[in-house]
Structure formats: C-alpha cells, structure tokens
Amino acid sequence: MGLGYRLMKQKLILIGGGGHCKACIDVVEQSGNFEIAGILDEKNLIGQSVLDYMIVGTDADIPKYVGLGCSFLITVGQIKSAEIRKNLFKYLMDCKADIATVISPRAYISRYAEVGTGTIVMHNVTINAGARIGTNCILNTGCNIEHDTLIGSNVHVSTLATVNGNCEVGNEVFIGSNATISSQMRISENTIIGAGTVVVRAIKEKGIYVGNPAKKIN
Numbered sequence: 001m002g003l004g005y006r007l008m009k010q011k012l013i014l015i016g017g018g019g020h021c022k023a024c025i026d027v028v029e030q031s032g033n034f035e036i037a038g039i040l041d042e043k044n045l046i047g048q049s050v051l052d053y054m055i056v057g058t059d060a061d062i063p064k065y066v067g068l069g070c071s072f073l074i075t076v077g078q079i080k081s082a083e084i085r086k087n088l089f090k091y092l093m094d095c096k097a098d099i100a101t102v103i104s105p106r107a108y109i110s111r112y113a114e115v116g117t118g119t120i121v122m123h124n125v126t127i128n129a130g131a132r133i134g135t136n137c138i139l140n141t142g143c144n145i146e147h148d149t150l151i152g153s154n155v156h157v158s159t160l161a162t163v164n165g166n167c168e169v170g171n172e173v174f175i176g177s178n179a180t181i182s183s184q185m186r187i188s189e190n191t192i193i194g195a196g197t198v199v200v201r202a203i204k205e206k207g208i209y210v211g212n213p214a215k216k217i218n
Contacts, residue, residue, distance in 0.1 A: 009035040012100055013065045015088055016076030017041040017050045023141070024075045025051050027104045027122050034100065037070055059088070063095055071098040074118060078138060080192070082154040082172035089118055089136040089154070099136075113145075116153065134171070143175075152189065 012034035014021055021039065028034050038056030045055045057064075062072070074088050092099050099118040103109065107125040115121060116135035124142040127133065131145045134153035144162045145151060152171035157163060159177045167181050170189030175181065177195045186202040193199060194210035203209060208218040 009033065010098075010100070011035050011037040011068075011070045013037055013056075013062075013070045013072050014039045014053070014075040015041075015059065015062075015072060016074060017045060017048075017055050018075075018077060020077035020138070021050055021075035023122065024073065024102070024120055025053065027120060028073070028102055030105055030123075031102055032105070034071070034102070037065075039075075059091070062091065062097065066095050066097045069098075071100040073100045073102055073120065074136060078154070078156040079174055082156070082174075082190075085136055086154045086172065092118075107139075128165075140177075146183070158195070 014036060017039045028036060036053050038054055039050055040057050040059055040061060041055045043058050046057060048055050072092055074085050076084050078085050101115060101117055101119055103121040104123045106123045107121045109127045110129040112129040113127045113131040115133045118136040119133055121139045122141045125139045127145045128147045130148035133151045134155060136154050137151060138156040140157060140159045142160045143157045146163060146165040148165055149163050149167040151169045154172045155169055157175045161175045161177060161179045163169060163181045164183040166184045169187045172190045173187055175193045179193050179195060179197045181199045185199050188203050188206045190206040191203055192208045197210050197214045198212040199214045207216045209216050
C-alpha cells in the first residue's frame with residue numbers, strides 16, 4: 001500500500017529556484033501530496049540542483065510540462081513587487097496548467113476558512129474561521145490570519161506577522177515579518193508594510209509604510 005500511495009502522488013514543477021524555493025520544498029515534502037519533478041529557472045542554471053532537486057528548464061518549458069500532466073507551484077519570492085509572481089500565474093492560467101495549492105501539515109486552517117489556488121501555507125501558520133485567502137499568495141512561517149479577514153491575491157504575509165480580525169488586505173501587498181495589523185483595518189493594494197510595523201489606521205494610499213504607528217515613507 002505504501003508503494004501504491006507514493007505512485008499516486010501528483011508530479012509537481014516548481015518555478016523559481018532561489019531561497020524561497022528551498023522553504024517551499026520543505027513544505028511540499030512534508031505535505032506528502034506531491035512528487036517534485038524538477039525546477040524551472042534561468043537557462044544558465046539548468047543542470048544545477050536546489051537541495052535534492054534538479055533545475056530542468058526555463059519558463060519556456062511550462063507548456064511541455066503541462067502536456068505531461070504536471071502541476072505547478074510558483075516558488076519565486078515576493079518582497080518589493082508581486083509583478084513576477086503575478087505574470088507567472090497569468091501565464092500558467094493561459095497555458096491551462098494545473099496550479100497547486102500547498103498546505104503544511106503543521107498549519108492550522110479552520111474548516112470555515114478558504115484558501116485560493118496557487119497559495120502556499122507554510123509551517124505553523126494559523127488561518128481562523130471566516131478568513132478568505134486569495135490566489136497565488138505566500139503565507140509564510142508562523143503568520144496569523146484572524147477571523148473574517150480578507151487577503152487579496154498575490155499577497156505575501158511574512159514570517160510571524162499578524163493580521164487581526166475583519167481586516168481587508170488588497171492585492172499585491174507585502175506584510176513584513178512581525179508586523180501587526182490591528183482589527184478592522186483596510187490596506188490599499190500594492191502596499192509594502194515593513195517588518196515590525198504596527199498598523200492602527202486604514203491605509204488608503206499605496207506606498208511603503210514603517211514604524212509604530214505606521215507612517216508612509218515612499
């Protein structure tokens with residue numbers, strides 16, 4: 001039975017072989033739902049390995065692996081901009097690719113919460129009841145998404161950040177490590193919330209915000 005189970009795992013192609021990819025590999029392995037078939041990255045990196053997995057091609061090979069029945073996970077990181085991840089997600093959709101949603105077995109997700117396609121939920125994340133997570137997001141290690149909060153698409157909530165209840169986070173937002181978003185806050189799309197920042201007022205204008213309380217610096 002064990003061999004049969006292994007054979008049934010879906011083959012998964014990772015897109016992007018940097019540091020975030022390494023963290024994703026650990027989550028994928030522990031989820032037990034996929035067999036990593038390779039990584040796509042820059043042409044000059046083909047043949048190199050990331051942890052135990054080979055870089056087997058570039059983004060141009062996506063249609064080939066769609067034809068082979070593989071699923072895909074975008075493992076490019078996101079800090080200053082979501083543009084690369086957003087464009088890759090659109091290309092996968094245009095190719096009619098199967099886009100994986102990966103959830104760590106060490107995460108807690110309420111059965112009353114929703115997680116969108118292409119999102120990775122990493123170790124020790126909590127997503128409480130009524131929360132809704134958009135597509136192609138990164139919920140990084142130990143972050144907390146409280147009840148009834150809406151997280152848009154192409155959002156990265158970084159390590160140990162907390163987004164409290166009834167918040168609404170727009171598309172393509174980055175929330176840095178250990179940031180705290182007070183309850184009932186609204187955050188404009190394309191905004192960067194710096195590490196350790198405390199948001200106690202709605203952010204209506206996109207930009208970079210840091211400090212306690214949060215102030216716009218750019």
